[in-house]
Amino acid sequence: xxxxxxxxxxxxxxxxxxxxxxxxxxGIRRGEFVCLVGHSGCGKTTILNILAxxxxxxxxxxxxDGAEIGGPSLDRxxxxxxxxxxxxxxxxxxxxxxxxxxxxxxxxxxCEAEAREALERVGLGHAADRRxxxxxxxxxxxxxxxxxxxxxxxxxxxxxPFSALDALTRxxxxxxxxxxxxxxxxxxxxxxHDVDEAILLADRILLMSNGPGARIAExxxxxxxxxxxxxxxxxxxxxxxxxxxxxxxxxxxxRAFDAAxxxxxxxxxxxxxxxxxxxTSPPAAAA
Amino acid sequence: xTTAVPFWRAAPLSLxxxxxxxxxWEIAVMPRAGQGPAVDPEYAALLGQAAAQGGTTPMPGPIxxxxxxxxxxxxxxxxxxxxxxxxxxxxxxxxxxxxxxxSLAALVAIPLGFLIGMxxxxxxxxxxxxxxxxxxxxxxWMPLALYSIKDSAVSSIFVIFICSVWPxxxxxxxxxATVRREWLNVARTLEAGTWKTATRVILPAxxxxxxxxxxxxxxxxxxxxxxxxxxxxxxxxxxWVWNQWNNLSIADxxxxxxxxxxxxxxxxxxxxxxxxxxxxxx
Numbered sequence: 001x002x003x004x005x006x007x008x009x010x011x012x013x014x015x016x017x018x019x020x021x022x023x024x025x026x027g028i029r030r031g032e033f034v035c036l037v038g039h040s041g042c043g044k045t046t047i048l049n050i051l052a053x054x055x056x057x058x059x060x061x062x063x064x065d066g067a068e069i070g071g072p073s074l075d076r077x078x079x080x081x082x083x084x085x086x087x088x089x090x091x092x093x094x095x096x097x098x099x100x101x102x103x104x105x106x107x108x109x110x111c112e113a114e115a116r117e118a119l120e121r122v123g124l125g126h127a128a129d130r131r132x133x134x135x136x137x138x139x140x141x142x143x144x145x146x147x148x149x150x151x152x153x154x155x156x157x158x159x160x161p162f163s164a165l166d167a168l169t170r171x172x173x174x175x176x177x178x179x180x181x182x183x184x185x186x187x188x189x190x191x192x193h194d195v196d197e198a199i200l201l202a203d204r205i206l207l208m209s210n211g212p213g214a215r216i217a218e219x220x221x222x223x224x225x226x227x228x229x230x231x232x233x234x235x236x237x238x239x240x241x242x243x244x245x246x247x248x249x250x251x252x253x254x255r256a257f258d259a260a261x262x263x264x265x266x267x268x269x270x271x272x273x274x275x276x277x278x279x280t281s282p283p284a285a286a287a
Numbered sequence: 288x289t290t291a292v293p294f295w296r297a298a299p300l301s302l303x304x305x306x307x308x309x310x311x312w313e314i315a316v317m318p319r320a321g322q323g324p325a326v327d328p329e330y331a332a333l334l335g336q337a338a339a340q341g342g343t344t345p346m347p348g349p350i351x352x353x354x355x356x357x358x359x360x361x362x363x364x365x366x367x368x369x370x371x372x373x374x375x376x377x378x379x380x381x382x383x384x385x386x387x388x389x390s391l392a393a394l395v396a397i398p399l400g401f402l403i404g405m406x407x408x409x410x411x412x413x414x415x416x417x418x419x420x421x422x423x424x425x426x427x428w429m430p431l432a433l434y435s436i437k438d439s440a441v442s443s444i445f446v447i448f449i450c451s452v453w454p455x456x457x458x459x460x461x462x463x464a465t466v467r468r469e470w471l472n473v474a475r476t477l478e479a480g481t482w483k484t485a486t487r488v489i490l491p492a493x494x495x496x497x498x499x500x501x502x503x504x505x506x507x508x509x510x511x512x513x514x515x516x517x518x519x520x521x522x523x524x525x526x527w528v529w530n531q532w533n534n535l536s537i538a539d540x541x542x543x544x545x546x547x548x549x550x551x552x553x554x555x556x557x558x559x560x561x562x563x564x565x566x567x568x569x
Contacts, residue, residue, distance in 0.1 A: 053475075054472055054475060072472075072477075073476075074476075074477060080472070084467075084472065084473050086473070086492070087569045097477075098477050101477035101478060101483070133567075151477075
């Protein structure tokens with residue numbers, strides 16, 4: 001696991017006698033985009049909060065860049081599910097506030113100017129002076145993404161960032177995030193419900209079984225070539241096999257998974273990696 | 288929810304109601320022949336006007352009050368000795384006391400409310416004291432204040448302080464304690480630090496609640512100052528009302544009521560402007 005930028009080692013969350021998830025192990029390489037997919041209640045958001053340093057696991061630890069996470073860090077920027085913009089600040093003000101935290105020596109004018117540039121990069125230059133109440137849901141989430149990216153973080157954490165948006169806006173933003181992340185070779189971890197979103201963005205998809213007692217049941221490697229866009233994604237060879245595999249997991253296997261009687265070859269510390277999109281290549285060769 | 292009525296539609300009705308009320312009042316207080324106890328004309332001549340009216344001071348009508356108001360407002364700021372000062376001077380004294388007591392209360396309540404709101408421990412520890420002291424009538428503090436401060440002017444400021452401190456304290460603590468978790472999480476992931484989080488996130492988030500507390504406080508302070516000045520005496524609109532009662536100047540009392548109402552309205556509007564300045568919507 002030493003090659004991993006982030007290494008999650010046996011974390012668990014328990015509320016009294018109830019175990020939400022336990023024995024969760026995975027790693028994220030530098031520049032890799034990892035999606036976590038699973039049903040509600042399996043503790044996805046908790047895992048993201050633990051990676052962000054907002055919560056501590058009840059067991060286990062998370063190692064980032066060789067050191068255990070002790071709290072939140074500017075190096076791990078979070079895009080929150082509910083955008084979490086401060087309504088008394090303008091779009092530019094929200095990004096500038098983040099920048100003033102990142103660069104404490106920058107004068108106000110510089111934070112403001114860089115904030116406008118960051119908004120420009122997500123196509124919101126014209127809305128910099130508007131308050132969140134005057135922005136649409138998609139625009140708010142763009143500001144949230146601009147705020148995270150402006151920090152120039154080592155890692156981007158996204159908690160279902162597009163779940164509250166309508167389908168058209170969501171699609172446009174997915175393409176945009178794919179582009180922005182590819183441009184900067186950003187390491188990213190994202191929670192999603194949306195299978196197509198995961199296939200579009202992720203290099204690897206972690207599939208979680210249902211809670212309580214949830215585990216990472218499977219790891220699916222996305223072998224579809226990059227760059228991927230929504231327009232061409234479903235024409236790619238192997239797309240349907242990949243999509244069916246993930247959907248089947250969500251519909252049946254996520255429920256059937258039992259850590260006490262795991263499928264052959266499964267171990268919590270080394271969840272087997274599957275390549276449903278290119279069944280011909282042997283797993284050992286690609287690993 | 289009632290729909291908002293435009294000003295130009297409500298104003299004529301308001302004026303109509305006012306006119307009807309004033310006319311009815313004027314008619315009601317008009318001297319009528321054959322009313323009141325019969326007074327011996329000789330006795331009346333001996334004792335002057337009061338006896339001529341049967342020993343009672345008549346309720347003045349709106350016209351008499353209007354005339355008196357014009358008289359008072361013609362020279363509101365004169366000072367002719369301790370017991371004869373213009374109504375403007377009296378109101379200024381009251382405003383000064385309310386301003387001093389209210390400002391002191393804000394200086395104490397807002398920082399303390401911040402601490403209480405941020406620390407559940409401090410909140411739980413101080414809550415019993417606040418709950419016991421809050422319902423105490425501010426005037427109940429007056430004897431204790433007079434005894435320990437030994438200065439009536441400062442005592443009335445203390446009474447204003449003690450009555451305006453609670454709404455501000457409780458509202459600040461509530462506003463701070465209920466700042467949206469997600470904004471605090473943003474501040475944490477940005478490593479904003481305690482001071483920056485308090486001033487740049489919690490303060491603007493809680494500002495509308497804090498200003499609402501200030502607005503409640505200034506209203507209570509303006510209610511209490513009249514009673515406090517009646518007790519303490521010397522100067523101020525409350526003292527002036529009591530003085531006019533002793534002089535049996537009913538017109539002056541009515542005018543004082545009107546003035547107290549108008550100044551109270553102005554104070555509330557002032558805080559209303561502050562509330563609009565810090566308001567945010569999502």
